[in-house]
Amino acid sequence: MNKITWRRSKRRLLVVSNRLPVSIKSSEGRREIRPGAGGLVTALAPIVRNTRGVWIGWPGCELTPEVLELIRNYNIEKSFDLQAVNLTEEEVQNYYLGFSNEALWPLFHDLLGQCMFEGVHWEVYKNVNRKFAEKIVEAVQPGDLIWIHDYHLILVAHYLRQMNVDHPLAFFLHTPFPGYDLLRRLPWKDRILGGLLDFDLVGFQTLRDRRNFCRSAKELMPELYIKAFYRHSIVRHGRREIKVGNFPISIDFSEFNDGAQIEEVEREASFLRNKCQSRSLMLGVDRLDYTKGIPERFLAYERALEKYPELRGNICLLQLAVPSRSHLSAYQDIRETLEWMVGRINGRFSEFGWQPIQYIYRSVSRTELLGFYRACDIGLLTPLRDGMNLVAKEFCASTVDNNGVLILSEFAGASEQLAKGAIMVNPYNREETADAIYRAYKMELEERERMMTVLRSEVKRNDIFRWVEWFLSSFREHEREEAASEIHPNNSKPVNDRVESSIMESIKSGGGGSYTDD
Numbered sequence: 001m002n003k004i005t006w007r008r009s010k011r012r013l014l015v016v017s018n019r020l021p022v023s024i025k026s027s028e029g030r031r032e033i034r035p036g037a038g039g040l041v042t043a044l045a046p047i048v049r050n051t052r053g054v055w056i057g058w059p060g061c062e063l064t065p066e067v068l069e070l071i072r073n074y075n076i077e078k079s080f081d082l083q084a085v086n087l088t089e090e091e092v093q094n095y096y097l098g099f100s101n102e103a104l105w106p107l108f109h110d111l112l113g114q115c116m117f118e119g120v121h122w123e124v125y126k127n128v129n130r131k132f133a134e135k136i137v138e139a140v141q142p143g144d145l146i147w148i149h150d151y152h153l154i155l156v157a158h159y160l161r162q163m164n165v166d167h168p169l170a171f172f173l174h175t176p177f178p179g180y181d182l183l184r185r186l187p188w189k190d191r192i193l194g195g196l197l198d199f200d201l202v203g204f205q206t207l208r209d210r211r212n213f214c215r216s217a218k219e220l221m222p223e224l225y226i227k228a229f230y231r232h233s234i235v236r237h238g239r240r241e242i243k244v245g246n247f248p249i250s251i252d253f254s255e256f257n258d259g260a261q262i263e264e265v266e267r268e269a270s271f272l273r274n275k276c277q278s279r280s281l282m283l284g285v286d287r288l289d290y291t292k293g294i295p296e297r298f299l300a301y302e303r304a305l306e307k308y309p310e311l312r313g314n315i316c317l318l319q320l321a322v323p324s325r326s327h328l329s330a331y332q333d334i335r336e337t338l339e340w341m342v343g344r345i346n347g348r349f350s351e352f353g354w355q356p357i358q359y360i361y362r363s364v365s366r367t368e369l370l371g372f373y374r375a376c377d378i379g380l381l382t383p384l385r386d387g388m389n390l391v392a393k394e395f396c397a398s399t400v401d402n403n404g405v406l407i408l409s410e411f412a413g414a415s416e417q418l419a420k421g422a423i424m425v426n427p428y429n430r431e432e433t434a435d436a437i438y439r440a441y442k443m444e445l446e447e448r449e450r451m452m453t454v455l456r457s458e459v460k461r462n463d464i465f466r467w468v469e470w471f472l473s474s475f476r477e478h479e480r481e482e483a484a485s486e487i488h489p490n491n492s493k494p495v496n497d498r499v500e501s502s503i504m505e506s507i508k509s510g511g512g513g514s515y516t517d518d
């Protein structure tokens with residue numbers, strides 16, 4: 001991990017995301033501003049602050065004079081520079097709830113049946129992306145690095161280029177990227193793909209996402225020249241070269257590892273264990289979202305209770321669901337489905353003093369969350385598709401005694417890194433998931449410890465700080481290579497030669513160096 005390099009580098013970092021890294025809530029009639037939670041904020045906020053950079057985003061509410069004042073005071077107090085983009089109610093409806101969350105979100109998670117493709121959503125999505133670009137133009141200074149995040153803002157580079165911004169532009173997609181057969185259903189697929197190609201560096205979570213993108217780009221634009229290396233691909237688009245990489249995001253391992261050992265958390269965990277009378281505890285933690293596979297999880301658990309009567313009375317599933325996008329009908333539907341299922345399964349199996357599912361529909365505090373992670377023996381995370389799934393990594397980092405088992409969906413991005421220490425399942429395969437629950441329940445301590453040790457060392461080694469450093473150094477390296485190719489007399493050197501020399505560098509630096517054609 002090299003946190004130092006970026007602190008020394010005085011080039012400003014401009015981070016742009018749909019939401020600002022703060023939460024603005026009303027409490028007793030007054031608005032309050034608090035720092036946002038999450039690994040990304042923890043990792044990026046110090047870099048933005050130390051390079052005197054800027055973080056641009058929507059505050060999540062109307063930008064009233066009161067909210068503006070709150071942000072101004074927060075900036076002074078925290079030596080930060082948050083700049084808010086104001087969105088009207090109509091923009092929130094069409095750009096955020098509409099195009100981002102009813103078209104791109106389900107499409108990128110392979111759930112075509114949930115997609116709504118509305119022309120008006122698309123028009124407003126474009127306008128809001130232009131609005132973000134205008135805000136960046138107001139804030140940007142020569143030499144800044146601009147890093148844009150996620151599916152809400154795919155067209156920002158396109159508008160920045162139109163506004164003659166020639167700064168290096170990086171993008172990271174937190175969701176998966178679908179295969180071409182799905183992507184081609186989107187009426188504006190060419191604009192979305194073209195928009196991504198306006199960046200200089202495009203980062204995905206997994207190798208599969210990177211390949212899906214490169215293959216889709218090639219299908220849509222056969223004239224593109226694409227070369228795949230071990231760690232990244234290069235897409236040649238006209239005179240430009242776009243670097244495409246996979247950078248699996250992570251968490252602040254130490255924060256979870258250390259936090260899980262404080263007295264308050266230990267107390268919370270003992271309280272939970274006592275409440276459950278030392279039964280095996282299995283945990284699901286998710287934003288309430290139809291991509292997370294919670295109904296499938298409940299059905300698999302029900303099947304396990306049917307198939308393995310020994311589990312009855314001896315295991316509990318704790319499901320925490322944080323409310324999310326509750327204005328959308330698909331999210332209201334999934335909430336109702338879950339409540340109905342919990343009632344049905346509990347009604348079917350409960351015995352005096354034991355209930356198979358404890359379902360909690362709210363956001364819990366960090367201490368409570370760590371208490372849940374510490375108290376539970378099994379993490380059961382079965383998304384139908386997930387960019388990464390940070391909960392899986394948080395569960396491992398918090399299992400400080402190594403006595404825990406992770407059951408993980410093979411369709412979570414995290415599976416690329418965690419498969420070697422987890423029980424992998426296909427969430428659509430109820431029988432397999434039921435068997436995995438039983439296997440985890442029966443697993444001997446020695447095997448649990450062996451597997452959890454593997455998982456924890458993986459998450460520790462590849463933490464969020466390493467991720468940021470890796471992404472940003474990849475960005476600067478690409479920028480240097482681009483600059484060198486512009487001033488170098490060998491400017492006309494075919495891309496292939498540079499590809500070969502990059503492979504050599506990759507081999508020299510232990511990167512493996514093998515490459516395949518995308």
Ligand code: ADQ
Pocket residue numbers: 038174175249285286287320321322362363364365369386387388389390391392394
């Ligand atoms: P999410 O879809 O939100 O993120 P995830 O990566 O699992 O999914 O992160 C959820 C976060 O919310 C975790 O940090 C978790 O601790 C927290 N959380 C969940 N339930 C909670 C509760 N009841 N109370 C409090 N906190 C709760 C998107 C993508 C993911 C990708 C991340 C990061 O969809 O695939 O991993 O971005 O890139």
